[in-house]
Amino acid sequence: MIYNTGIIFSWISFSLLIFLFFNKKNLYTEILVRVNLFIQVFLFCLLEVGLFLNDFSLSYVANYSAESTPPLYKFASLWGSLDGSILLWNLCLSLFMYFYLKLYKDPSSNIDIKIFTLIMIFFVGYTVFSSSPFAGCIELATIGCSASTILPFAELVTSNIGRGPNPLLQNHPLMAIHPPMLYIGYVGMTMPFVAATSRLYSRKDKSNSWIEVAEKTTYIPWLFLTIGITLGAAWSYEVLGWGGYWAWDPVENVSFIPWLLATAFLHSAKIQKTQNTLLNWNYILVGLMFLSTLFGTFITRSGVLISVHAFSNGNIGTYLLFGMLIFGLIFIAIGSKNIEYFSKSKKIDNWFGKSGFFVFNNIFLFSSALVIFIGTIFPLIYETLYSRQITVGRAYYDILVGPLLLILLGLMIFSVKLSIRNLNIQKWFNENVILINIALIVTIFTLFLLNNSYILIITASFSFLLIFTTVSNFYKSFRLTKGSSSYWTGQIAHLGIGIFALGIILNVSQSFSTEIELNSFQEFNFNNDTYFVYNTIEESLPEKNVLKLPISNSNQTKYTSLNIFKNSSQQAISSPAVFRSIINDIYITVKFINEDSYKLIVRNNYGVLIMWIGLLITSLSFFPRLRKNEV
Amino acid sequence: MKKNFIIVLLGIGLIIYASTIIASRNTIYYYTTSETENIEITTNERIKLGGFVVEDSVSQEDGFTVFTITDGNKDIEIVFDGFIPELFQENMGVILDGVLDSDIFFADDMLVKHDNEYVSSDGETYDVKSYSK
Numbered sequence: 001m002i003y004n005t006g007i008i009f010s011w012i013s014f015s016l017l018i019f020l021f022f023n024k025k026n027l028y029t030e031i032l033v034r035v036n037l038f039i040q041v042f043l044f045c046l047l048e049v050g051l052f053l054n055d056f057s058l059s060y061v062a063n064y065s066a067e068s069t070p071p072l073y074k075f076a077s078l079w080g081s082l083d084g085s086i087l088l089w090n091l092c093l094s095l096f097m098y099f100y101l102k103l104y105k106d107p108s109s110n111i112d113i114k115i116f117t118l119i120m121i122f123f124v125g126y127t128v129f130s131s132s133p134f135a136g137c138i139e140l141a142t143i144g145c146s147a148s149t150i151l152p153f154a155e156l157v158t159s160n161i162g163r164g165p166n167p168l169l170q171n172h173p174l175m176a177i178h179p180p181m182l183y184i185g186y187v188g189m190t191m192p193f194v195a196a197t198s199r200l201y202s203r204k205d206k207s208n209s210w211i212e213v214a215e216k217t218t219y220i221p222w223l224f225l226t227i228g229i230t231l232g233a234a235w236s237y238e239v240l241g242w243g244g245y246w247a248w249d250p251v252e253n254v255s256f257i258p259w260l261l262a263t264a265f266l267h268s269a270k271i272q273k274t275q276n277t278l279l280n281w282n283y284i285l286v287g288l289m290f291l292s293t294l295f296g297t298f299i300t301r302s303g304v305l306i307s308v309h310a311f312s313n314g315n316i317g318t319y320l321l322f323g324m325l326i327f328g329l330i331f332i333a334i335g336s337k338n339i340e341y342f343s344k345s346k347k348i349d350n351w352f353g354k355s356g357f358f359v360f361n362n363i364f365l366f367s368s369a370l371v372i373f374i375g376t377i378f379p380l381i382y383e384t385l386y387s388r389q390i391t392v393g394r395a396y397y398d399i400l401v402g403p404l405l406l407i408l409l410g411l412m413i414f415s416v417k418l419s420i421r422n423l424n425i426q427k428w429f430n431e432n433v434i435l436i437n438i439a440l441i442v443t444i445f446t447l448f449l450l451n452n453s454y455i456l457i458i459t460a461s462f463s464f465l466l467i468f469t470t471v472s473n474f475y476k477s478f479r480l481t482k483g484s485s486s487y488w489t490g491q492i493a494h495l496g497i498g499i500f501a502l503g504i505i506l507n508v509s510q511s512f513s514t515e516i517e518l519n520s521f522q523e524f525n526f527n528n529d530t531y532f533v534y535n536t537i538e539e540s541l542p543e544k545n546v547l548k549l550p551i552s553n554s555n556q557t558k559y560t561s562l563n564i565f566k567n568s569s570q571q572a573i574s575s576p577a578v579f580r581s582i583i584n585d586i587y588i589t590v591k592f593i594n595e596d597s598y599k600l601i602v603r604n605n606y607g608v609l610i611m612w613i614g615l616l617i618t619s620l621s622f623f624p625r626l627r628k629n630e631v
Numbered sequence: 632m633k634k635n636f637i638i639v640l641l642g643i644g645l646i647i648y649a650s651t652i653i654a655s656r657n658t659i660y661y662y663t664t665s666e667t668e669n670i671e672i673t674t675n676e677r678i679k680l681g682g683f684v685v686e687d688s689v690s691q692e693d694g695f696t697v698f699t700i701t702d703g704n705k706d707i708e709i710v711f712d713g714f715i716p717e718l719f720q721e722n723m724g725v726i727l728d729g730v731l732d733s734d735i736f737f738a739d740d741m742l743v744k745h746d747n748e749y750v751s752s753d754g755e756t757y758d759v760k761s762y763s764k
Contacts, residue, residue, distance in 0.1 A: 166720075363642070367642075367646050370643065370646050370647070370650070371646060371650050374646075374647060374650040374651065374654060375650065375654055378650075378651070378654045378655075378658075379658075382658070388660065389661060389663070389681055390658040390659060390660055390661070391658070391659045391726065391742065392654050392657055392658060392659075393657040393658065393659050394657075395657045396650075396653055396654050396657040399653055399657075400649075400650060400653060592691065592696075
């Protein structure tokens with residue numbers, strides 16, 4: 001029932017989009033976009049219904065959900081694997097298409113909706129022709145389903161039990177919301193792409209309207225990417241016993257690349273708007289932003305991460321490469337049509353004025369993105385050429401990306417007050433002499449308390465100076481300048497980054513860990529505090545067994561636990577006990593439990609809370625935009 | 632216009648060149664399980680060994696995690712004494728650091744390849760045998 005309805009409605013949506021693409025009458029556009037949105041919402045709900053009713057005749061439900069799965073994770077199973085997440089992707093895309101039509105539609109032509117429709121056809125086409133979350137099960141595996149069909153009205157077999165989602169997905173609610181946030185960010189990058197390509201395709205007025213729309217539509221996905229990346233980092237730190245929050249893993253890298261590019265674009269778009277510079281560069285950035293999201297999906301979903309040779313197994317990889325090619329060609333074709341327009345781009349006059357700083361900002365952000373991109377694809381190229389598998393070590397990113405981001409931190413200090421004319425460094429020193437001195441004193445003061453290194457000294461003084469200049473600027477002139485909301489958005493984001501940088505440098509330079517073996521009801525000393533370990537408590541939930549180990553220090557008791565999931569024979573997942581303070585966390589994970597003896601890993605992690613506060617502030621940078629109703 | 636374009640291209644070229652050099656200095660090489668038959672390893676020499684975790688092979692013995700990895704042609708038993716990354720699961724690609732001693736590999740460090748598919752352990756997303764040569 002759900003199987004037939006789902007597949008038929010996917011087809012209806014597909015045909016409707018084809019009709020919309022070839023439709024010449026503007027009259028129907030809005031209705032069709034609405035109907036399309038309605039169908040996508042319906043399909044989303046339909047699969048949710050399937051998940052909640054445990055309809056195991058659907059291959060997807062049988063393979064990624066189980067009767068014992070708690071409701072929240074049943075809901076989240078929809079984006080737990082590829083086929084379902086494409087459904088969520090389509091829903092986001094139709095929502096953005098609707099908002100685009102309402103808010104940013106080019107009144108003079110219909111090209112933007114056509115390009116948008118083409119992108120939608122591409123993704124809906126995948127669920128129609130290749131693999132659909134509504135595919136019916138035609139052959140059972142021991143648990144779940146091993147073969148399925150995407151044609152309607154087939155004879156289906158129903159599995160008795162489902163496999164359930166991956167234990168990782170079930171461990172914490174954060175994991176349920178982290179992927180959709182990233183998807184919204186990814187999918188949203190379609191909007192600036194459509195805005196730029198369509199407006200330059202049909203540009204009659206030779207105005208800069210494309211850059212304005214592209215900038216406005218970039219901010220929303222940028223915000224969601226920021227939140228999504230933060231949640232991912234928080235999840236791996238707070239929930240998984242990694243103790244880390246960022247590992248330069250390819251999957252993390254490909255979410256960071258669009259973020260860096262979008263950040264670069266948000267800056268360079270600003271000076272194009274006021275000074276008509278960097279026209280061609282901005283166009284390239286918009287294209288790369290969109291293509292980098294396709295590339296990210298390709299990297300994470302095609303299987304190339306396991307091995308280049310796994311690539312041929314899945315078809316989503318080929319499909320996405322094909323998409324990148326098509327949209328890349330459209331992008332280049334429209335770009336080359338406008339060469340004359342791009343050549344009108346003004347030169348940068350003052351390299352140490354506003355425009356110069358923004359160019360430097362772009363150089364360093366773009367270089368970071370490029371470096372990360374190369375680090376991500378290097379193992380793939382190496383394996384293709386030499387048939388040997390390698391991975392790129394963390395040192396690569398530390399050597400290359402670290403300094404680039406440090407320079408950006410330094411540049412941000414000047415962002416408080418930039419004029420079009422060149423910066424007079426003497427004057428700048430005189431104006432900020434008090435703040436510079438305070439920052440230096442605070443830095444020197446912290447150095448007495450910490451193990452220090454050059455990197456720590458430079459980063460800390462930069463961050464302190466950035467924080468002080470931005471805060472004093474807020475204090476002095478927030479009320480005076482009511483108009484410029486995007487300026488204050490930037491300032492809040494910079495303040496957050498300053499705080500974040502302080503946290504991350506503390507974390508990187510100060511943290512240490514140790515391994516402790518002990519029995520129940522024993523205590524150990526760590527970092528001037530005594531910790532007492534009790535006995536394990538066993539807790540049985542429908543979907544998992546939890547072994548909890550209470551640990552207490554002088555003030556509080558926390559649990560570190562091992563989660564053993566039923567339906568799954570894999571390793572237990574451990575959750576940490578975190579004794580938190582603003583400066584450092586004592587972070588305890590259990591490595592293994594043997595009767596009543598335990599091996600614990602105890603970490604002293606500095607600056608993590610400061611990092612989260614910084615990222616939270618950056619995510620809140622949208623507030624000034626609300627003030628002017630400027631979306 | 633042309634001059635800027637050349638500068639940008641040169642810059643990008645420089646970054647690509649520098650990144651490639653630094654990346655190739657920071658690569659982590661590893662042997663596949665089949666390759667261990669051909670290499671000469673002195674006792675106690677630390678090597679990195681990569682492969683896929685064989686289904687139903689993971690167990691706990693005396694505080695060590697014992698499992699088997701394979702590249703599709705040759706299996707090697709692993710005795711692991713270290714922190715198991717939370718992403719660790721069966722069928723997943725892992726790289727282990729340790730010492731090979733008469734067909735048993737004693738490892739104390741593990742890298743996992745972060746895969747974005749959320750399938751349960753007996754899920755079918757990829758087939759180990761099909762991409763070993």
